[in-house]
Amino acid sequence: MRTAYTTNYGQALIGESLDLLKSLDDGSVNLVITSPPFALQRKKEYGNAEQHEYIEWLSEFASIVREKLRDDGSFVLDIGGAYQKGVPARSLYNFRVPIHFCDDLGFFLAQDFYWFNPSKLPSPIEWVNKRKLRVKDSVNNVWWFSKTEWPKADSTKVLVEYSERMKKLLLDPEAFYNPAKRPSGHDISKGFGKDNGGAIPSNLLQFSNSESNGQYLRGCKAVGVKGHPARFPAKLPEFFIRYLTNPGDLIVDIFGGSNTTGQVAEAEGRNWITCDLVEEYVAAGALRFMSEFSEDEAKRIYQEVLDGKAISFRTSDEMPKQTELFA
Structure with missing residues (x-):
């Protein structure tokens, strides 16, 4: 595990998320928010476990997350649904996650949320587009778990x-x-x-995931790489970061990908740590934090991260105290 880049409020790491979690102090994290690889039947380039082994795989992370959360902390998990292999019948893996987490790991389900993405493409093609047997699946489960029955939350911060x-x-x-x-x-x-x-907002969150010209994608184009194929929109982590944390709190994303979570946490004045195993995803995520975009600078930053040099993004000389824990 190594540091790819740091900012005023946090740092992005390349390596195993289990190693990151084990390095944190117990009871030190206010919010873990993440979108793990889903248990899809077709393998994705970012890696995903088979459906029959998914719960066991995810539980290894979740059990440590619980230890690291503060008593009033939260664990927010974005999980999409899937079909069983070869038939137009849904898998129940995404519903087994909260049952197992609460019955066996000691979490509480504070509330169930549903992210409606109206721009999501029809899938799977076989059942939706070709045979016309099923309609488009446009909703992800977003499970809000807590360590106790009384997690910190303030809905007045997310009024609509x-x-x-x-x-x-x-x-x-x-x-x-x-x-x-x-x-x-x-x-x-x-x-x-x-x-x-x-x-007061409802637990149905409608955010399109259709960004096409932001700085991150411009940076990816400049360095000649594809954007992360499974990014969630900034509005999703923004909602929960505002709802469940205060400025100066610590937020962790254990499947950081292109680091949407870190970008939002930085803008909201929260300390943050993100981690991903794929160094190309982390290197491209650094381009989100460029104060002024240029192709030459994007190429330099991207290559230096791949070469093992930790990049430092700073907007002031003062660093939040909490980030010293993760130097």
Whole structure:
């Protein structure tokens, strides 16, 4: 395991994530958020375990994650679904993950989230496009696990814009509703007409994953490599980082890929560590942190990371104290 690059708030490592996890102090991490390789039937270039061995493989990481979390810490896991081999019937592996984690590893399922990606391509082609037997699968499970029943969370940090109807109601509440107990049992009080700065979001998160011209992809083009094939959009880690952590907290991504998590954590003023086994993915992820983009600089940074030189990105002379733990 080696350091590929560092920033004001964190560092990206190349190597085995299990080694990273074992090196951390118990009870030191506020949030582990990651998207591991899914248990798909077709092997991907970034590596993925077979469905029958997937739970055991992922549990090796999860059991150590639990030890490293603070008592109020969280573990957020983005997992996509899959089909059984050769037939149009779904695998249940993604549902067995939370059952096993809670029954056998001691986690609590704080809440289940669902990431709807409207730009996701139809898959698998055999059942969706060719035979027309199934519809497009556009939703990933995002399991929010916690070490105790009371993880740190604040939904006021992730409020969403009010609907147009709610905006009209707030302008003149008395014209739209009467405070009273509804047949459903809900007691709608006068406080319902209070402007709280936004609406509480639902557990269905809609974020398109269709970036085509950001700095990361421009950098990949400049150095002649493909972008990571399974990146999640920045809005996904941003939601949970804002929801479940405070500035200065420590965030870890154990399957860091191109380091979307680190980029978001940096912007949000959180300490972070990410790790990935594929050095080309980590080297390309460094291009996210260039203050000014140029092709020549992108090529230099990418090659130096591959050559084993740790790059330092700094915007000020002061480093957060917590990153000293991971030097």
